[in-house]
Amino acid sequence: MARTRGRRGTEPVVAGELQTFKARFFRALAHPTRIRMLEILVRGGRTVQELQEALMLDQPIVSQQLAVLRNQGIVSAQKKGLAVRYTLRDPLVGELLELARRIFSNHFDNTRGLLSELRREGRRG
Amino acid sequence: MARTRGRRGTEPVVAGELQTFKARFFRALAHPTRIRMLEILVRGGRTVQELQEALMLDQPIVSQQLAVLRNQGIVSAQKKGLAVRYTLRDPLVGELLELARRIFSNHFDNTRGLLSELRREGRRG
DNA sequence: TGATAATATATCAACATTACTATATTATAG
């Protein structure tokens, strides 16, 4: 028995604080919409409206997902009049996404049509 | 109204297949125990028992978390008699964790004692 | 001031994840 009894739920008792932070960071990336957002923001800041149009999503959804990224310090928000412009806080996040892309590319290396889509993504910047 | 009505739940309707795969990958990393496992596996394959001892967790927990990583193709399992040895499928996952570490290092750059822990991690291999 | 535009947040139901326990599977040894 290596852990406290009588517990339930989703977050471990032990497992260093640091890994918990890392896990929260990855969890913030763990959503298709947020990944799409980041892939756009890598190319430069965008207002909520611009993201909303690019993603074809309702406004509250966009704000909610941006809030997740904001709470993890992945993006930051600057008010510009009525609009709010979001930007990546660290360009390394872009590298992270690119590295993840390479991992998929390896993994799916001869699987389905997903490969061709990955390749296409790789060619454009 | 940019999306189908009458839906509920957790996965978006639109958002390309590819981003969904990427999200699943990140979700597999999004747990403190699994991160600790990967940080060990980066240094070489381990049996379930070895991981269990290193992490001080009950056996079913270890197997469950390994199953999550296995289902995403992040690790693979080889039977060796009674034991099962798990290994990283792609060394790039190690690079991904290291890149994530650098992002935290930037982010927490003058925050709490977490920073010193990150620095220490960075020094050893 | 009031009206409007852009964004944010609260609430809630559907669904997903998790730790725990008990049990199943698989392989080896006797």
Added chain:
DNA sequence: CTATAATATAGTAATGTTGATATATTATCA
């Protein structure tokens, strides 16, 4: 075969996440 060891999985209750809707906040303009 039976017993045992190592690992995997099923079931379940607690908790977390999400999309939709409604409403709140904030800034601009008339």
